[in-house]
Structure formats: structure tokens, C-alpha cells
Amino acid sequence: MxxxxxxxxxxxxxxxxxxxxxxxxxxxxxxxxxxxxxxxxxxxxxxxxxxxxxxxxxxxxxxxxxxxxxxxxxxxxxxxxxxxxxxxxxxxxxxxxxxxxxxxxxxxxxxxxxxxxxxxxxxxxxxxxxxxxxxxxxxxxxxxxxxxxxxxxxxxxxxxxxxxAGEFTTALLQGNAIAEGMCISRDLANNPGNVCTPTYLADIAQELANSSNKVDINVLEEADMEALGMGSFLSVSKGSVEDGKMIILQYHGGNSGDAPFVLVGKGITFDTGGISLKPGNAMDEMKFDMTGAASVIGTLTACIAMQLPMNIIGVIAAAENMPGSKASKPGDIVTSMSGKTIEILNTDAEGRLVLCDALTYVERFNPVAVVDIATLTGACITALGHHICGLLSNNDALAEEVLAAGKQANDEAWRLPMGEKYHDQLKSNFADLANIGGPPGGTITAACFLSRFTESYPWAHLDIAGTAWKSGAAKGATGRPVPLLCQLLINRANA
Structure with missing residues (x-):
């Protein structure tokens, strides 16, 4: 068009x-x-x-x-x-x-x-x-x-x-770039799980890096992650014959030395629930559990097209969650890259296990801010339905930025609380924390878990479980929250 x-x-x-x-x-x-x-x-x-x-x-x-x-x-x-x-x-x-x-x-x-x-x-x-x-x-x-x-x-x-009279050609070009990013995000998510594997995501990311001399890529293999102590991530990927990948894309649009804005996407290319196996009804839609990763690739695609004058890093935590013979079992205890130990009470709460190591890894970039994007909890659908993303954050100013960008982009989010009282639900008798906090406030306790690994920088979490795809006759990925993320970065670049 x-x-x-x-x-x-x-x-x-x-x-x-x-x-x-x-x-x-x-x-x-x-x-x-x-x-x-x-x-x-x-x-x-x-x-x-x-x-x-x-x-x-x-x-x-x-x-x-x-x-x-x-x-x-x-x-x-x-x-x-x-x-x-x-x-x-x-x-x-x-x-x-x-x-x-x-x-x-x-x-x-x-x-x-x-x-x-x-x-x-x-x-x-x-x-x-x-x-x-x-x-x-x-x-x-x-x-x-x-x-x-x-x-x-x-x-x-x-x-x-x-x-x-008026001149809005730039806005039109931005809209075209965002639309392109959404299209790529939707294509990735609509692909079946036997095609869109962690390796496939790494290949697509490599193509994106090859498209611009401003983009560098680094892909951590499982051996690299083991050397870094990413026991939490590996506890998810080890149950599948598909190797997990940590994909790091760096867009150098700003000045050398400027602190980057980091996006971290959950890339579970298929989620069976692991040993805590999901019910079979609509399990095919678990190919959409990588839409957080797809939104990161789509957003970076748009930023390259818009030539945004800022440094942006996209990190994709890609793995399959399968009930193989090497899969984690409920009650297993693993050590994350941060050194914190985690009791896995439910293997279907796997997204936070790959994200926590990714969130620890990005500390090395001294980010100005980090936003992670994940289809993290069904509880978010119960809370907000299919219209608005859930937002939780450790930084009020960043949270307000995200909310404002969502309103501007017609891709809204709603902030949920994240107080100390919710952290009590993550207590474990055997490890530093458990990976679930029970049904009450499930979206909040999932974010509380992630917040334990984001204490060194401003961080916001977008739970897109209700907005990333549609079911029924219109089944398919929506491309959200690419518009919100792009608007957030446009606002940052123009500040």
C-alpha cells in the first residue's frame, strides 16, 4: 500500500x-x-x-x-x-x-x-x-x-x-512504519509452533540485523546461558528438543554512550504448560505465547524505518515449554542468573522463569529504562478482558509515560498495584521465592516475581495476555502492543 x-x-x-x-x-x-x-x-x-x-x-x-x-x-x-x-x-x-x-x-x-x-x-x-x-x-x-x-x-x-493547511507527512511515515512492524509481529505470531521455533525467531532477528548497519545481534545459546548461570531460563527450555535462545538486538540510533531503552519480550514459541499440562481445549492458541517477542521484533522494525534518534535494545527470551523427560517438575528448585533460588510450584508459570534471567542480563547495558512484554497470566484477562493491557511498574514516572503513550496510540494499558503485601504470596519454605503466588491477584504476583530481578533500573511490565490475539472466527494475532511501544519511543526520542 x-x-x-x-x-x-x-x-x-x-x-x-x-x-x-x-x-x-x-x-x-x-x-x-x-x-x-x-x-x-x-x-x-x-x-x-x-x-x-x-x-x-x-x-x-x-x-x-x-x-x-x-x-x-x-x-x-x-x-x-x-x-x-x-x-x-x-x-x-x-x-x-x-x-x-x-x-x-x-x-x-x-x-x-x-x-x-x-x-x-x-x-x-x-x-x-x-x-x-x-x-x-x-x-x-x-x-x-x-x-x-x-x-x-x-x-x-x-x-x-x-x-x-498543515504538514503531517512525518506522522504518516511513522504510521506506515508502525503498520509494517505490526504486520511482521502478526506474521510471526500466526505462524504455527512447528515453524516458529526459537531458532526461527533467531533467524528472523538476524534478517532484521542484516537490514540495517545500525543494528547488531548476539544470540546466546544454551551453553552460553549455562555459563552465565541462567538456571531459571534453562529449567524451561530443557524439556524440549528445541534449544532455547536469548536473542539480543541492539539498534544504535542515538549517540555513542547514550543509555539504551530496553525492550524484553517473552518468546515461548509453544506452551504446553510442561509437567503442569494445560487442558487440551484451545491449546493450539499457545503458539501465541511468543507475541511479546514478536512485538519486540515488530517495534524494532518500525524504529529502524522511522530512524528514531535513540539507542534501543530488544531482548527475546525464546524457548518451548514441553513435558519432556528432562522437563522441570513441580517442587524443583533452580538458581537464577541473579543468584536467587526459585521453587517451581507450577511449570505453567514458565514465562516469568525465562524473563527473570533476561531482566538480570540487561543490567549490563545500564539501561535508562526497561519494559518487558509478555502474555504472562490468564488472570489479566479476568481482570481487564481483551481490550486493555495490564501495566505494573517499579517507577511512577515510567508508568505514566507508558499509560500516556497507550492513550495516544489507541493501544491502552491500565496500571495495577504492586505493593509489598502481594510479595508475601511468593514466599517459599525451601527457596528464596516461589514462581507462583496462588490464584488471588495472579497478574500482580507475577509482576512482583519479576520485580525481584529489576531493582537496579526503572522497569515496567506489560501483560498482554488479553490483547495479543483474538479467538473464535477472527482468530489471529493483533499486533499489539507495537503501537503503544512505538509511541512510547517516539515520545522519548522527541523529549
């Missing part, structure tokens, strides 16, 4: 297959719709007089060959109440437009929807409009021997236009 920005455009005079304009509830015209209405001697107003299209949010109506209008088609999008217009609502409207146009013969379209948002939200809205287009056009049929019978969309060009 080719994306463009056009400022001070007249909607009635554009040479394109389709112009997309908004109409508010009660037949109130947007600025671009008013331009077309004036040029066509009131054609839109006459259409609205029939009462079939009332401007209700996300409703659509296509008009053809209007007199005085250069474009062959004018697509009306219902925008609802004007005082309730938000960037999130604009995303839904853009998706409604693309979902209609992708099944038409339209090759290029010009959208004026972001023209209507308040000035302080325009930049974010432009970014999100591009992401919305890419999201609506995304498909994954790599493993189908017969592709879908429906022809591929002819839509190949999307222009974001405004009737008033």
Missing part, C-alpha cells in the same frame, strides 16, 4: 477513484463533504433528504458520478455526534471505509476523515489512520494450499487529506 498526505485539498477537485468524507448525525456535513455538496449543486444534501443515511457512526453510503466532482465515487462515512469524535472513533470509521473499498474496484482513495479531529489530536489520528488501513487489509494465508476464492483487493493507494 502506498500512503500520501495532501494538505489544503479541495475534495471536489481530486483525481482519484474515491473520495472519503464524513457526515455527522442529523445530516451535518464535514468540511470536505460541504465542498463536494457545493460543487455538485447539493447532491449530498439531496441524498441525505431521503433519510436512508443519517450519519450514524460507521455507517456508509456510496455515491457515483456526482456533477461537478472529479472523483468517480464519493464514500460517505457516518461520524456520529460531532462532540464525541475521538481518534479511536476515527480509526473505526477508517476501517469501515477500507472494509467496503477493499471489495470494490477502487485502486486509490483519498480520505478526509482526520480533517475533522481537534488540532491537538491530528498527528496521532494521521498515524492511526494508516495503521487502521493496514489492519483492515491484513491477511495471513501462507499455509493454505488454495488461497481464498475472493480476488485480492485492488486498493493500492491511500491519501490522507486535509482541507486546511
Amino acid at each position: 502506498n500512503y500520501h498526505f495532501d494538505s489544503s485539498a479541495n475534495a471536489a477537485e481530486l483525481h482519484t477513484d474515491c473520495v472519503v468524507v464524513g457526515v455527522y448525525k442529523h445530516a451535518k456535513l464535514s468540511a470536505a463533504a460541504a465542498q463536494i455538496d457545493a460543487a455538485s449543486a447539493g447532491a449530498i444534501s439531496q441524498h441525505l433528504d431521503f433519510g436512508d443515511f443519517t450519519g450514524d457512526k460507521n455507517r456508509t453510503s456510496m455515491l457515483y458520478n456526482l456533477p461537478g466532482v472529479t472523483a468517480k465515487r464519493v464514500l460517505l462515512i457516518g461520524m456520529g455526534e460531532k462532540d464525541k469524535l475521538t481518534p479511536e472513533a476515527l480509526t473505526q470509521m477508517t476501517q469501515a471505509a477500507v472494509n467496503l473499498l477493499k471489495n470494490s474496484k477502487v485502486h486509490n482513495a483519498v480520505s478526509f476523515l482526520t480533517d475533522e479531529i481537534a488540532s491537538e489530536y491530528i498527528e496521532a489520528a494521521v498515524r492511526q489512520s494508516v495503521i487502521a488501513v493496514a489492519d483492515s487489509l491484513y491477511t495471513f494465508d501462507t499455509y493454505k494450499s488454495k488461497k481464498d476464492d475472493a480476488p485480492r483487493t485492488t486498493l493500492e493507494g491511500w491519501t490522507v487529506a486535509h482541507t486546511i
